Amino acid sequence: MPLLTDDQKMLKETAAGFLADEGGPAKQLRHWRDTGCTDGYGTELWKKFAELGLTGICIPEDQGGLGLGSVEAALVLEEIGRNLTPSPFLTTAVAGARAIEGTAHAERLYPGILVGDCVLALAVDESRGHSPEKTGLSAERRGNGFVLNGAKQFVVHGNSADVILTVARTSGSPGDRDGLTLFAVPKGAAEVDSVTLADSSKAARIKFDNVELDADAVVSEVDNGWTPLARALNAGRAGAAAELVGVAAGASTMTVEYLKQRKQFGKLIGEFQALQHRAAHLHGEIEIARAAALKAAELIDSGDDRAELAVAVAKAKAADVASLAVREGVQMHGGIGMTDEHDIGLYLKREAVLGELFGDVYYHRNKVAELSGY
């Protein structure tokens, strides 16, 4: 795995500076949470993402984007995770942009994404667990188009998205990868029930009750939805892994700082060896998770056929490590860590949501086993 190029380092620094200045909890997460914002994020900030070109990070240069890859997206997402920045970057600029890449929808939607006017959401899950192959939501041909029936849940940003990329079954039965079709469902076509998640982000439960769509709502080809979906899921999972690394690193940095400030029994608590060893262990785990996330991104970018395995490793590892980081973070902060006033608890909540998104640790460990042939 090559180290970061100078361009990548510069991108990372730009993102780090921008998000530390503009994307932190006081200006964003807490602000929108405490003012009851229905989107769950600030549209002004999203416009700034667009101004910096970040909304087009994965969009090809000849279509106006930066034409960069999953490695670059990971660098930005780690900073998003570190600052707990609420934004539709992962669903729109990474997973969504990848889903429609090279399709007719790219031409329709990329311009809006580039200027920060179009937000995408991905509707995959149909129960409390993630299992895209088991998609049961049905899309039947009617006339020139399709009629969709069924329900989706845990559609992150689904309540405010302009287009909801929805996986439906056009043939085959739950469990098959064949027979799935990805639809671009415009805002308002289905019944959206807005849901606030534990981390104050917004998602949707969506009911499809005879929702009629034109034939051109199909992304890529009918019955071949797995192809664009797999692009979106690989990018989304690797991106979520990178964001989780940022969550872990942010929580850990905050905690190590606290260990250097807080005194008990006349000593800095960071002098206690039991805490030192736990902090040192955690540090190593975060480095490992970061390496796994970058490896996954790199293999996606190089079209390596081990990418799916690397993505499963990255998502499982990053979720495990971030969970450890936030749990240790709250415990080492003691009572103050239990208060809403302190940011460490926000990391705990964000980790829970990101850990679940696009498959939890159990899902991805199982995937590692299956892909390894056991």
Added chain:
Amino acid sequence: MPLLTDDQKMLKETAAGFLADEGGPAKQLRHWRDTGCTDGYGTELWKKFAELGLTGICIPEDQGGLGLGSVEAALVLEEIGRNLTPSPFLTTAVAGARAIEGTAHAERLYPGILVGDCVLALAVDESRGHSPEKTGLSAERRGNGFVLNGAKQFVVHGNSADVILTVARTSGSPGDRDGLTLFAVPKGAAEVDSVTLADSSKAARIKFDNVELDADAVVSEVDNGWTPLARALNAGRAGAAAELVGVAAGASTMTVEYLKQRKQFGKLIGEFQALQHRAAHLHGEIEIARAAALKAAELIDSGDDRAELAVAVAKAKAADVASLAVREGVQMHGGIGMTDEHDIGLYLKREAVLGELFGDVYYHRNKVAELSGY
């Protein structure tokens, strides 16, 4: 769960004194190992078990035994574990005696067990894993008796046992509890291949190649072998759990003593908080494992129908905790812990064998899940 009675406390003290004096590694385990003893234990010590009445601990009083229960056996086994004493106590006086309890074989074999002249072994496993229901070794009726074909492994003390209690299938198919029959196979009837295990104890792989047995070799009834086998397995598993608690406690005591003696960087290593916390955690886990082992023994003795669950909990917990105790023990001893000269490594090896005996942690966790209905 009532606390120990005065009688039980006295028994525990007697066993503790006897085994600390006579049963420690220098006099027993190392001695027999280094002199190439083929039994793997000292017959003189076994005679002393008999003199103290311990070989008859589970044998009814009216048949000459102490008429005690699994709780009392657990008290003795914890001391056996603590001293790493090699002996056929678990297979003969506990599991074996329970298997033949109330059958014609009790009258035949108890007198020899009581005086220390008869050692029993239990032949259950047929592959590297434990799965009694899946017994495939076949016993076909021929004339007045049976012909046995198949193989057994991990038959602890099977190389020197006078009688090998062997589970065979007389009807049904692997997976069924019905259709199993327990046979008392006399020494020499089958082809025994002696095996030394990692802890220097002796076991056997046994081949049954048209082994002919009389009808009176059947323990209890034909096709109803599950009943005596379940008695033996419950007693054996609860006993192994208690012995594992002793292994854990012995390793932990030795380690805590070392922490109080060994100096590094001008300090006793027991002053380092990271080691203190790990030792304190381990202490609590051992107390919990002991409670679980005693609870299982108590429910067996009271004929409670939750006994099978409690036994699975006890065996899984004790193996987990003993594994932690020996791993921490070796690590905290540092280099000296890796040498054959130091006893802590003997605990590591003993734990591995006992942890596997009558089902490993995975087997028993699964059993807890199945018995709990999930």
Added chain:
Amino acid sequence: MADLDIFRSETRAWLEANCPAEMREPMRSEADACWGGRNPTFQSDAQRHWMELMAERGWTVPHWPKDYGGGGLSTAETKVLKEEMARIGARSPLTSFGISMLGPALLKFGTEEQKKHFLPEIARGEIRWCQGYSEPGAGSDLAGLATKAEDKGDHWLINGQKVWTSYADKADWIFCLVRTSTESKHQGISFVLFDMTTPGVSTKPIKLISGYSPFCETFFDDVKVPKDQVVGEVNRGWDVAKYLLGHEREMIAGMGLGGMGGLGAGSLGAALKPDNALLRADIAAFDVDALAFAAMSERFFEMFKAGEAHPASPSMMKYAGTELNKRRHELVMAAGGSDALEWDSERSKNGKNARDWLRTKGNSIEGGTSEIQLNIVAKHILGLPGA
């Protein structure tokens, strides 16, 4: 034994006749408990009636002496009463820090006058107490407290701040640790009681990560406290506090584990029915630990009652029990998947799973952190040097 059998049958009959049906329903949350107090809020007439009926017999505190409002029951009788209540699922008639924490301390350290004054009020549910221990600068290092009580001849003058005071905004009185001497860290602390309506006392609820506010910051600004409201000797309040902390740790260790009924604690897997083989494996490993801990709880309480438990063993139990409870809720969240992440929907009962999960993170902090408990075990049970 014959007497105990008679007691059992009489108790059973009385409970059958008097415990209201509503009070035989399982409690759904802390909010269903009856907390009593000067201005009590009852969720139902049945709840009030049940508390009053039980208080009349002294059965809100069955093992306290009758002179102090208790039932005067022996240990064996108390056990029978608990068993008979459990048999019909009768709720505890009264939940209070007065019963679980202050009462035992008063019984051991209080003057006859203090006992006569405070205990019957507690037993009848007429007073609600809160605990003033932690301070912003003294968390794990409880004895590092700075709240100052100056001797003003006929009264103490108290200034300072407490934090993590449970339900201070709803309490009538507080039992509170204050510094009466700076000459010694531990032997300069006194244990005082005072009315929360005394001028100079104010409270401010703390919002937690769960969104709830069960705790307050509590401020003392020139609060005057009569001299006779010190429990135990002046400057020896640390002894009272330590005694009381032991009780608190036992209580917390048992929290959320479905009581101490040995294997009766039940299986998490049976409740969740995991449909994923890998999650099932983790839950089975948890169930082994939880059922083993339940056996330990049972054994611990027997040993404790018989005086055979090591005095530091509540620390071991508190540590193991709270870490286990955190793990339980992690698994509940894992099994709940994205359903469990909903925070304010009706379907999720207003985010009950997530809020309960977040709440458990405090288990290993409040009442002495896990790290403090491990220090105590290392020092007092294992005898490790310098611990």
Added chain:
Amino acid sequence: MADLDIFRSETRAWLEANCPAEMREPMRSEADACWGGRNPTFQSDAQRHWMELMAERGWTVPHWPKDYGGGGLSTAETKVLKEEMARIGARSPLTSFGISMLGPALLKFGTEEQKKHFLPEIARGEIRWCQGYSEPGAGSDLAGLATKAEDKGDHWLINGQKVWTSYADKADWIFCLVRTSTESKHQGISFVLFDMTTPGVSTKPIKLISGYSPFCETFFDDVKVPKDQVVGEVNRGWDVAKYLLGHEREMIAGMGLGGMGGLGAGSLGAALKPDNALLRADIAAFDVDALAFAAMSERFFEMFKAGEAHPASPSMMKYAGTELNKRRHELVMAAGGSDALEWDSERSKNGKNARDWLRTKGNSIEGGTSEIQLNIVAKHILGLPGA
């Protein structure tokens, strides 16, 4: 780049033509390695031939300068050579502590004379070294060593004892830490080299729990060592030792993880094919950690080469890698069940699984314990106080 391509094709051709078929078989154990030495034992003619052929080109130590017996290759060329050797599965021609440990220290700290004298011998596999660091009283606290070297004018007189000397009974020379001053703990240590046949040197193998004896106790009784056999300055041997320990930790961190090939480390589950759903769950969790660590190893070596790695990061790698390797072998034992517990049977290859498992328990002790590595990370990377 063109030059490198030429180098690659030439190297490939040379390896194809010269590497014996036997030397393209995977090594089954440490015993298959070629250790060299004064009285070398070769397992086969092919092994000897392969070592000599490679030594002739300086390719036993391709990155060392040609003047010292090396190949004089650039970093990029060295990488190409390794890749091309890996392509055909060529074994390392020579394994030695001289190459992996002493050599780098001599290159950095040795005099020109020392380099000229020792390095070519090492490169040609004509000398086998052992390392004299640990002492019975100085394990983790390496600098607490007591082996004494007295200045006797024209020589040092050495008395004391070392322990954990790998293959001391088979080594020709030792590199050894001795105390030359008691005025300062760290700045009173010197790094000396001497012949193991010097009068007064004796060794005694240590039997390990695995039954093997790769280590010795080594005794020095009035051993005379010429003055010019000190590496670096007198009393500054700790600098040399620390430099060398960094190299050792990197090496140990990579042990048993199937090299550093990113995802190429392979899946434990694929090797074991667990037939039990609960064990499978644990193995899958392990595979995630192991594959993630493999990605880290790859990244770490890139960073290390580029000078971007934190100087204390080998400690982090050593800790994580060895703990992982211990866990790997626990799982191998679990999957092996009772088969894996057999100790001396043919079927179990003389207890290979069990002995390998026991061997790994030393991974987190040798070369600095896991606890020492965590101390280093806490202090030097996290900057925690008093660590």
